[in-house]
Amino acid sequence: MSKRIKSEYDLVIVGSGIAGLSFALKVAEAGYRVAIFTKKDKAESNTNYAQGGIAAVTSAGDDLEKHVVDTLEAGDGLCDSQIVREILKDGPERIKDLIQLGVSFSSLDDGRISLGKEGGHSKRRVLHVKDVTGKAIEEALLANIAKQDVTLFEHFFAIDLVTSRKARKLGVKVEGSGDRVLGLYLYDANKERVVTVAAPVVLLATGGAGQTYLYTTNPSIATGDGVAMASRAGLPAMNLEFIQFHPTTLHSQSGDRFLITEAVRGEGVKLIDSKSKPFLKKYHPLADLAPRDVVARAIDREMKRSGAPFVRLDTPRMKGNFPKRFPNVYENCLKRGVDAVIDPIPVVPAAHYSCGGIPTEIDCSTKLKGLFACGEVACTGLHGANRLASNSLLEAVVMAHRGAEAVCSFLEERKKEKVSLPEWVDGDVPASDERVVLSHNLDELKRTMWDYVGIVRSTKRLERARSRLRNLEREINEYYWNAKVDLSLLEVRNLVCVAELIVRSALKRKESRGLHYTLDYPHLAEEAENTLVPPLRR
Ligand code: FAD
Ligand code: SIN
Numbered sequence: 001m002s003k004r005i006k007s008e009y010d011l012v013i014v015g016s017g018i019a020g021l022s023f024a025l026k027v028a029e030a031g032y033r034v035a036i037f038t039k040k041d042k043a044e045s046n047t048n049y050a051q052g053g054i055a056a057v058t059s060a061g062d063d064l065e066k067h068v069v070d071t072l073e074a075g076d077g078l079c080d081s082q083i084v085r086e087i088l089k090d091g092p093e094r095i096k097d098l099i100q101l102g103v104s105f106s107s108l109d110d111g112r113i114s115l116g117k118e119g120g121h122s123k124r125r126v127l128h129v130k131d132v133t134g135k136a137i138e139e140a141l142l143a144n145i146a147k148q149d150v151t152l153f154e155h156f157f158a159i160d161l162v163t164s165r166k167a168r169k170l171g172v173k174v175e176g177s178g179d180r181v182l183g184l185y186l187y188d189a190n191k192e193r194v195v196t197v198a199a200p201v202v203l204l205a206t207g208g209a210g211q212t213y214l215y216t217t218n219p220s221i222a223t224g225d226g227v228a229m230a231s232r233a234g235l236p237a238m239n240l241e242f243i244q245f246h247p248t249t250l251h252s253q254s255g256d257r258f259l260i261t262e263a264v265r266g267e268g269v270k271l272i273d274s275k276s277k278p279f280l281k282k283y284h285p286l287a288d289l290a291p292r293d294v295v296a297r298a299i300d301r302e303m304k305r306s307g308a309p310f311v312r313l314d315t316p317r318m319k320g321n322f323p324k325r326f327p328n329v330y331e332n333c334l335k336r337g338v339d340a341v342i343d344p345i346p347v348v349p350a351a352h353y354s355c356g357g358i359p360t361e362i363d364c365s366t367k368l369k370g371l372f373a374c375g376e377v378a379c380t381g382l383h384g385a386n387r388l389a390s391n392s393l394l395e396a397v398v399m400a401h402r403g404a405e406a407v408c409s410f411l412e413e414r415k416k417e418k419v420s421l422p423e424w425v426d427g428d429v430p431a432s433d434e435r436v437v438l439s440h441n442l443d444e445l446k447r448t449m450w451d452y453v454g455i456v457r458s459t460k461r462l463e464r465a466r467s468r469l470r471n472l473e474r475e476i477n478e479y480y481w482n483a484k485v486d487l488s489l490l491e492v493r494n495l496v497c498v499a500e501l502i503v504r505s506a507l508k509r510k511e512s513r514g515l516h517y518t519l520d521y522p523h524l525a526e527e528a529e530n531t532l533v534p535p536l537r538r
Contacts, residue, residue: 009035009151010411012184012199014158014226017045018134019375019396020205021141023364025101026404028148032411035197036145037156037186039487043138044221046207046376047393050134051261051328052118053105053126054098054397055390056091059115062123064089071391074120074291075384076514077528078239083381086362087398094397095127102140106130117266118389119247120291124266126390131261131326137393155189157490158225161202161233161371162421170422179234181370185424189487194424200414201370201407204230204358208376211491212499213351214450217246217259223491224498226377230358231497235368236532238379239356240498241506242515244387245455246352247271247295250336250345251310257350258332260313262389265289267325269315271299272344274308293386293515296349300455303348312344349455353392355383355515356505359532364403372407374399385514385528427482434479435488441472442492448472449499457506457518466503472496497536505531 011027013020016038028034038044057067067088072079099105105127106114115124129136145152162182164174174182183198206226210218227237248264248271249257265271265288270278283298284290290298299311315322322341323330333340357379364372375396382395452465473496480493509516511525 009033009197009199011035011201011203011407012037012197013203013205014038014184015045015205015207015375016042016142016152017047017205017207017375017396018137018141018393019400020203021138021145022397022400023203023205023374023404024150025141025144025148026401027407028150030404030408032408033149035151035153037153037158039157039189040155040221042142042152042154044219045138046218046222047134048138049217049219049259050137050393051131051259052263052390053116053128053133054095054137054393055121055126055388056095056394057088057125058092058095058113058127059123059125062125066122067091067125070120070122071382071388072384074386074388076293076386077524078384078513078530080381083362087380087382087395090398090401091394094394094401097401098137098140098397101144103136104129116263117289118262119265119289119295120286120388121289126263126266128263131263131328134393156195157187157189157487158206158229159185159187159194159485159490161229162196163233163368165234167419167422172420172422174419175417179368181368182419183421187485187487187490192486194426194485196421196424198419198421201372201410203364203403203407204371204373204377205375206377208354209498210351210353212446212449212495212502213243214446215249215255215257215348215350217249217257217350217352223495224354225491225494226373227357227501228494228497230366230368230371230373231501231535233368233371234535235358235366236534237356237501237505238359239385239505239531240354240502240533241509241531242355242383242385243351243502244292244353244355244515245296245349247292247299247349248313248347249350250333250338251348252336257348258336260329260345260347261326262292264313264315264326264329267318269313269318271295271347272312272314273302274306291386292389293517296455297517299347299349310346310348312346314344315340316342316344353387355379355385355387356531362402363406364399365406370410372403374403385516426484428484429482430484434483438476438479438488438492441476442495444468445472445492445496445499449502453503453506455517457516459507459518459520462503462507466500466507469496469500469503473500500536501533504533508533
């Protein structure tokens with residue numbers, strides 16, 4: 001039996017990264033009752049680890065058109081150019097909001113804002129707080145949330161949406177005929193029980209899915225939960241084959257992949273091969289500052305060609321400036337045995353960002369009434385086949401602002417009704433009884449994705465991945481339906497669902513574009529089309 005949280009929330013938000021928190025602030029300011037549920041400690045999010053910064057046009061030598069062209073170029077013909085323009089034009093205003101909320105961006109000695117440069121940008125336009133931009137943003141947003149009338153629940157894991165279609169199937173009377181969101185089921189890890197929460201509007205701000213891969217820059221929360229929940233609620237997934245591999249993460253035997261921000265290359269540091277020679281010029285006229293897909297593939301190629309387990313970033317050329325500009329990266333490399341002032345940093349690519357997700361309109365609405373999505377979980381059309389560096393934090397704040405306005409209008413117009421949500425029915429086998437099997441399943445899943453659905457793909461490898469994932473999915477779902485749920489079971493259930501969606505997307509794309517490179521179709525197709533994968537209703 002589930003426990004009902006006696007709530008009268010207008011908006012329930014899942015996730016406390018930049019998207020969820022920014023959205024909450026705006027809707028709460030308008031006087032609506034907002035609750036945020038987050039699955040770990042409130043600051044634990046991809047946002048908290050963002051290093052390079054947030055891209056926006058703020059300097060005299062730059063303009064919107066240049067930012068638009070760079071974004072379209074990186075996106076390899078698949079961005080929605082109207083959306084790109086709409087989102088990027090709001091950037092400078094949203095940067096002002098962040099400054100007002102207390103984010104103190106790094107500045108130069110003369111007081112001007114310090115702007116970093118990253119791959120694919122024709123201008124310096126990345127605002128940053130040294131190399132800990134995400135942490136500074138997360139802290140500022142949380143401090144402001146604490147001053148608002150927003151209830152924030154930590155260690156609550158959103159399991160599934162409750163929709164009117166689902167409720168009717170279970171015999172609950174719901175007004176009207178169409179499908180819409182009624183609320184959601186959440187696992188309360190503090191009390192180890194499932195709760196139901198009713199709400200007319202739910203926002204999914206659950207972030208990315210880097211944990212589908214063996215090697216990733218993402219923290220453990222990034223398990224694709226929002227995409228999996230939306231798929232089970234009947235929504236398609238868009239462009240999920242475009243998984244961005246960050247070119248430079250610190251190579252370590254442990255498998256831990258600490259990000260070395262691209263802003264390092266923006267300061268003139270070059271990638272060098274096993275003979276200490278720069279090699280990117282061979283691959284792209286922008287060399288070390290080419291878009292990420294190009295750099296990651298070039299590194300993959302160099303490593304395969306030379307047999308070396310990594311390439312290196314020639315950081316000693318920055319001398320004592322390196323620790324000053326990149327104190328967090330410097331400290332983290334030192335902790336792992338690399339003094340970047342003396343030795344080049346050994347680096348390898350790792351899964352970093354999901355360009356696809358739940359398709360949304362420019363106001364964050366989805367095809368399911370009452371369901372909104374914002375941040376990395378959503379697919380707006382901004383990134384196309386490859387995201388331009390530092391456009392992600394920007395997209396989240398811009399879209400949160402627009403989405404919040406849309407949610408306020410939705411709430412104003414809605415007809416209030418009281419709905420009884422169907423009770424959650426738990427299995428009786430403790431999931432912990434199957435812990436060993438589940439952890440083997442997880443390991444196999446991550447390895448399959450890394451080995452067969454990586455930087456360079458082929459139809460044969462993708463088909464192999466699909467058949468392995470099907471077996472895993474069957475096993476995991478068998479446990480799920482009989483088990484008393486817990487966090488690790490819920491996460492692995494979502495991971496296998498998202499992995500399957502990624503592979504299905506990749507198999508649908510019969511060309512190489514942006515981040516999707518396949519040996520069987522090495523060229524661009526004439527028409528650039530989005531991939532839509534139908535829902536996996538399980
Ligand atoms: P997140 O910040 O990931 O937040 C998701 C939230 O949802 C978390 O609170 C999580 O706990 C919660 N959650 C997830 N599932 C559930 C569930 N089932 N129930 C309850 N809660 C749930 N982008 C840039 O633009 N510039 C950068 O410099 C940059 N650097 C990066 C560096 C690293 C190491 C990484 C990993 C990413 C970086 N990115 C960068 C990408 C960027 O940080 C993310 O895309 C962005 O922060 C996503 O924000 P979000 O709010 O959508 O998701
Ligand atoms: C980085 O700092 O290199 C990451 C930037 C991003 O992912 O946008």
